[in-house]
Amino acid sequence: MLADFLREPLLDKIDVDSTDRMTAHEEILNRKPMIREVFSEIHRLMWTLSRQYLDGSGQDIEIGAGVYPIKRSYPSVLATDVVPSASIDRVMDAQAMDVPDGSVRTIFGQHCFHHLPQPEKFFHELQRVLVPGGGAVLVEPYWSPVASVLYKRLFASEGFDKTEQNWNSSASGAMSDANQALSYVVFKRDRQRYDRMFPSLPVVHQAPLGNYLRYLLSGGLNFRQLIPDGLAPLVKGIEAGLSPVNRWIALHHVLVIRKAKD
Template identity: 30%
Template sequence: MDDTVDPRLLAHADVWGRKASLRAVYGDYYFRMLGALPPKGKYLEIGAGSGHSRDFTKGRDITRLDILPAPWVDTVADAQSLPFPDESFDGIFLLDVLHHLAEPRKFFEEAARVLRPGGRIAMIEPGITPISWLFYNYLHEEPVDMIADPLADQHYGADKDPFDSNQGIPTLLFRRQEHRIALSEAVPALRTVDRQWLSLFAYPLTGGFKSWSLIPAGLADFLVRLEDRLLPALGLLMAFRLFVVMEKRP
């Protein structure tokens, strides 16, 4: 075991290697995010975590950033203070990162700065709906606070752990009108070009990065395709994910 890597990342990497169903669902997530970015150019992954994006991004010019060091991380830095020159990237993607940030506004300001005009951000985050709230609130270790101000400092403290979070932040920012307007006014360089509910059954049935899974990989693929047909009718009630694409204005 590499004692220079946070043991939680190593635990996630171990689960990733053992759970084909999880890899199937996350493979769909990366396919969607990368498909929403410009087809060519330089990309920044924020929150490289346990390094599983490497399975789906071969052939891309990607800089992988995380606040925790690991052999697969190219740059160790805070997403709210990116160590890159202006207009360095054509696309940014992040999976389960935004809800961990203490000051989301600073992240969006920094993302807008390092993106080239026309560049895009694609992110997939927890989506809070009536059904998913039960799962996230009672079966997940991270809290859900739906009355927080998502653009304010979340007050985690100076010794914030990278895993501290509020799973409600993305839904508040992109599904509540007052917060969508506030974000647009706070970071006018960015505009939201797509936001949609994602994931009904497959993701929770995989168990995420828990040790258990209730479905094999083959069934996960089938459920992901079935979900695409059902999401227009059921997304608002029971989606587990929120998929958002933003673009830097020319």
Template identity: 30%
Template structure:
């Protein structure tokens, strides 16, 4: 996929075109970016899987990486093998990236390595709640395999499509206390500080990066404000996304 220095994956080109056309998605992502960055301590921030680099519209000095090149991506690199020295960053953020990673535990070890003590990994990912799991399974092009073992060793496949995914991976790693405990035992340098549930109505109604949308941009702010007032025990069953914060200890 990287055969030419000037090659851009057309899926990213289409993704960026929808971003430019849809005000609702830009406003929703601005809120995602705010949450990611607010959960990081002060200092250098690395954006993993930056895609079309829209996080830079919220924070221009962030270092954006992706396995595919695109304007605004600072470093083309595999998330499992990051070209940064130990303790270089205060924060590592990622939006809809973990479920695309071939070896998530290996990535978390690498993220821990490049974080300073007290630094944080903050991610927003699909959540397999009672409602969302049915939607993702039947109405989304990316697969959901709840029987996968994200801790299992996987041999590197150099021909793997970077867009391959299992949307269940973040839920399998972080949704339950036993799973979070296993993450911490497997990677003793990381602690799971918080897991919360979000994206109830506004994001599904926006259509994401599809051409269609059921919500105008003008309604996004009010809908997000309403969603934040919904109690967590309800969001835990209805949310389409989860935000996970891990800290380097």
């Protein structure tokens, strides 16, 4: 299969749920300036949106921070993950956060929401830990026609099922058995159900991201890079030209959830 050929050789025979995956991802990241630039752009976007849509005083925390946490761009953000590594500050489960009630201004999450086995527990935790006016900024796989085709074919350890009726998953580890279409299921297909269950956590912003070509051509953290880094500026210009059709071809989207003030 094409996906097998493109897969990053360093990840061969590595358990994706182990700390070995974090070590391998760190090595891959260090030799890929293009994906580091993409991640840094996402950091800036998430931070900007948190300042635009959220308010109140409290701690900024990233869940599922992985090997390139947002604190690399904004050092005040506490980096947490369920898998220990040198990149994070604390091991913490986003479904049972070890922080006081009403103490958090922003929860950031990059590509981690779909790995939560019981997302309703996460939403209940948002209600508990966030200050009024605070919220969550999440970047997740998008549901464009292009994304819907690619995600079903690229990831052996994760699925992309828009028809899955259950929000919960039987995920056996931090990375495996996730449904990458979870944000579509919860925030698009089942939006009325979400709004009914969590009226104090409205979604106040949602938009596709525009750096999908560089993300794809860089190989991310799991696949081989397909073009030299010197072509990144050219690809970035192409992305800008394609922005009017992002809704049809984007691979990721960002959404902001804000806790009601009363």
